[in-house]
Amino acid sequence: MKLQEQSQDIIDLCGDAVELDLLVSQMKNLMVEHINEGRKPGALVVEYKPPEELKTLIDLDLPYTGIGVSGLMPLLQNVLRYSVNSWNPGFMDKLYAGTNPVGIITEMLIALLNANSHVYHVSPVLTLIENSVSEKLARLLGMGEKSGGITCPGGAFSNQLAMLTARNYMFPEIKTKGYCNFGKKLIVFTSSGGHYSIEKTGMALGLGIDNIVKVPCDDQGRMRTDELERLIIQSLERKEAPFFINATAGTTVLGAFDPLKEIGKIAKQYKLWFHVDGSWGGSLLFSDEHRHLIEGSSLADTFVLNPHKLLGTPLQCSFLLASDRQIFRQSNSLGAQYLFHDDSKYDLGDGTLGCGRRPDAIKLFIGWKIYGIIGYKQRIEHAFKMAKYLTNLVKKNSRFRMVLESPPNLQVCFWYVPKRMIILDQEEKESKKYQTWKEQMSLVTKEIHKRLQERGRFLIDYSPLELNGKELPPFFRVVINAPSINEHYLDELVKEFEGAGEGVLEYLEENKKFQNGLNITNGNCYMNGNGHVGGNGVLRTLGRANGNNKE
Amino acid sequence: MKLQEQSQDIIDLCGDAVELDLLVSQMKNLMVEHINEGRKPGALVVEYKPPEELKTLIDLDLPYTGIGVSGLMPLLQNVLRYSVNSWNPGFMDKLYAGTNPVGIITEMLIALLNANSHVYHVSPVLTLIENSVSEKLARLLGMGEKSGGITCPGGAFSNQLAMLTARNYMFPEIKTKGYCNFGKKLIVFTSSGGHYSIEKTGMALGLGIDNIVKVPCDDQGRMRTDELERLIIQSLERKEAPFFINATAGTTVLGAFDPLKEIGKIAKQYKLWFHVDGSWGGSLLFSDEHRHLIEGSSLADTFVLNPHKLLGTPLQCSFLLASDRQIFRQSNSLGAQYLFHDDSKYDLGDGTLGCGRRPDAIKLFIGWKIYGIIGYKQRIEHAFKMAKYLTNLVKKNSRFRMVLESPPNLQVCFWYVPKRMIILDQEEKESKKYQTWKEQMSLVTKEIHKRLQERGRFLIDYSPLELNGKELPPFFRVVINAPSINEHYLDELVKEFEGAGEGVLEYLEENKKFQNGLNITNGNCYMNGNGHVGGNGVLRTLGRANGNNKE
Secondary structure, three states, X not given: OXXXXXXXXXXXXXXXXXXXXXXXXHHHHHHHHHHHHHHOOOOOOOXXXXXXXXXXXXXXXOOOOOOOHHHHHHHHHHHHHOOOOOOOOOEOOOOOOOOOHHHHHHHHHHHHHXXXXXXXXXXXXXXXXXXXXXXXXXXXXXXXXXXXXXXXXXXXXXXXXXXXXXXXXXXXXXXXXOOOOOOOOEEEEEEOOOOHHHHHHHHHOOOOHHHEEEEOEOOOOOEOHHHHHHHHHHHHXXXXXXXXXXXXXXXXXXXXXXXXXXXHHHHHHOOOEEEEEEOOOHHHHHOOOOHHHHOOHHHOOEEEEOHHHHOOOOOOOEEEEEOOOOHHHHHHOOOOOOOOOOOOOOOHHHHOOOOOOOOOHHHHHHHHHHHHHHHHHHHHHHHHHHHHHHHHHHHOOOOEEEOOOOOOOOEEEEEEOOOOOOOOEHHHOOOHHHHHHHHHHHHHHHHHHHHHHHHOOOEOEEEEEEEOOEEEEEEEEEEOOOOOOOHHHHHHHHHHHHHHHOOHHHHHHHOOOOOOOOOOOOOXXXXXXXXXXXXXXXXXXXXXXXXXXOO | OEOOOOOOOOOEOOOOHHXXXXXXXXXXXXXHHHHHHHHOOOOOOOOOOOHHHHOOOOOOOOOXXXXXXXXXXXXXXXXXXXXXXXXXXXXXXXXXXXXXXXXXXXXXXXXXXXXXOOOHHXXXXXXXXXXHHHHHHHHHOOOOOOOEEEEEOOHHHHHHXXXXXXXXXXXXXXXXXXXXXXXXXXXXXXXXXXXXXXXXXXXXXXOOHXXXXXXXXXXXXXXXXXXXXXXXXXXXXXXXXXXXXXXXXXXXXXXXXXXHHHHXXXXXXXXXXXXXXXXXXXXXXXXXXXXHHHOOHHXXXXXXXXXXXXXXXXXXXXXXXXXXXXXXXXXXXXXXXXXXXXXXXXXXXXXXXXXXXXXXXXXXXXXXXXXXXXXXXXXXXXXXXXHHHXXXXXXXXXXXXXXXXOOOXXXXXXXXXXXXXXXXXXXXXXXXXXXXXXXXXXXXXXXXXXXXXXXXXXXOEEEEEEEOOEEEEEEEEEEOOXXXXXXXXXXXXXXXXXXXXXXXXXXHHHOOOOOOOOOOOOOOOOOOOOOOOOOOEHHHHHOOOOOOOOO
């Protein structure tokens, strides 16, 4: 059926193979151009525009009469022009990187099939693939003979389904009668460095944010198991119902690994559900060299692993694995008869919170087929090598201070310390001066971040953090993930920081950003003339490796 | 970085434009072949294989050493071969149909960008597009000047976020302190024909399935507002906290439209949150002719609309709209500082339950740009025309009985009634005979469904249903959606049923499927020799249109 009244050209509402051929050929050219642009030395990651300005540069009008095929490519070109180019190795802002041609092919396949993997009969191959990949992942994690899993639309939803599954399994009466008159407060434990989706899930499930207990971390950002045990006992003494521990394998900011083995033992001892959020770090199972960081994964009741992060599959691809692959259906099914018929043990949707599902598992399946375990292993080991290279660059440059001396993972976190600004002495860290200094450092970080964004060659995020009971001012987090990152890009990155940092203190002072009387030109203790930084500064002390966490 | 030790050929872990060019060209050929296959007269929708057999036909092995690029296309070919071909108009099984070339291009764009639309600075254009499309949709629904929305990974998650937003807004203490000691039961109302995700959400949020009240439907599958009001009053008298009404615009099985205007008024009167699940029917706003079916949408606090259903965008694309576009962030934010920085009103992730988000809104944006409102209007009106055509075919064929005489929407629901099996008389509907007859009809439907699946030319689902207080045996639901459906395919569909139905009673009898003594060869009241069916049968009576529901 041809569309009538088109302004520019005729398009068929059904769309056939001829139309596809034409459009895909045109799209391919755009893609080639975009990838080449992203890989060009010195290219911008993004031509950044604030929202109000960008609105004037993109034609957001939604028309009554379509623009037809001839209008499509100019529109797409414009979308690409002002978007972040994740093919550029300078995109180091998030835990995901750009994808690869194999990933794009897989998304084309998914789009072509337009299949819903909720029931077997409309997605037979995709269902088997999801079962197969999940089982293989769970077995590699050592989760046992009955293990397996499903995909969810992202790590946060995987965490959500894990907690829900645990609650429904352990307290089935809440599933039917509700939590309102349950009497005992359900309590969840996660570390202060754990992902906020654990809190959001607890909030959604009606536990209340107050009942998501943040277990303190040690000075390397790992959950303190002594504190965990103390808090569980405290909760039991209060006659609460502690039921769920979230351990993190690769925290969002620092990349820290909670001690899974010890936490797993505590979970078993007190009969709590042991969940591991390995959204970021779980993929290390593909590397012989780094797999030890997730030792203890075999003890998990549920485990999340997001190949869309470290393995480069397209967004999104998140697996929720369980030691008992039947648990999702058992715990969560409502038995909707219109959809899930009599013999539906292959109908994956029944165990989830959603209904329609994208068949995300095939993204890892195809990638795994093409690259093999060895490909993922090389990808991971290259990234660790690059993270070490950057760490060394940063450490030997007096403009930077590491947050952790030895990053446990692929995030290299540091402050940029402008010339003439020193690191505060350890003995002063509790003082009012430290507060003021923190505010200054916060302004410095944000100003440099803004400048980096405007320069556009690298996209890098910043974050504040509470570590070992201490609030740290915002620092930069460089994520090393993309296999296209090499030494050259990292050398350039350091130069870029030096360029962006030029005159930052003077700028902030001139613009009256420093509010607390401590300015940078009076020669007081917060800076000195030659940029020398003492070895006993707060940051250096906080960052001292304690030797328990191998790289 | 080249992968070492590949078995067949070298592949680059980074992947560059040359590799993409090669792979996309090869993939394009596969796609063209697959689409042509799907559109070929007489082609199978699926070469159906049960799970155990299919496992032997797909190479599910996950290797240590990758198969390289040369292994990719044969693998993809095999995946396509055994998958459902949704380009075939015979795919009428679910509320979604195949997509179109424009949809595929958009997925290619999304894959190329590999962007996360949780914060503006990594997805600037995509964020503006999401805001813009959401606002336009909400305005077209009449939701007011402050309206807007966001996307969620499917209708079920949109419903979930709606209920959570309502709960957090109306009872903020539950967000922080939890629901455990809240004291008053939260109560949700939905119709007996509403989607099961409302129950799942209530279950997840800790309300308990028992507290999701199923309001009875009338004989056309619409929520009875007199019953709704009665149940609200009853709940208030019990000192409960009724807070959320889900009205459905286009139920899953029958396609019925709850009377939004009346329900909206009741919600306002009793101060309940008025949510509309228009996942399926919401898209009718694009049709002047059918928009009246969702009259009352302007009263909604939240409204779900899934363009991946009726508008043919690729799975998934679901909008959750609100009369106040700020409500999601206000109700649901936890203020995760590492991600959402100071000035983050454009950071859409903050108001959701997920973290990482696919930029699904661009699927509707690009489709809308290309086809225009007029294109969607034509698509919808064509579908209604075809649904009417099929309804007429079915009605004039004595082998079929309609469930509703005049389908309110694009689902044509009917029983296939084998020769010599009559429709039970109205006066017998409460008898044991009716139970037996229902069991027979259930077996007949399931057997024909199995046969249709094995024949493979059409994929059509079946469902049981409770309607107007009466349990109906499973019937077929033909979903008319794809714009490629024409009269010819529908003529073929009827013939296909006749072919599959051949000898079904005899087969079931021979295989001792009928357990209750009522067999088909003893000439009793459940059948007669000439296939005549009386006009006062239960099904016909149930199916009588009451004139309130325009087509």
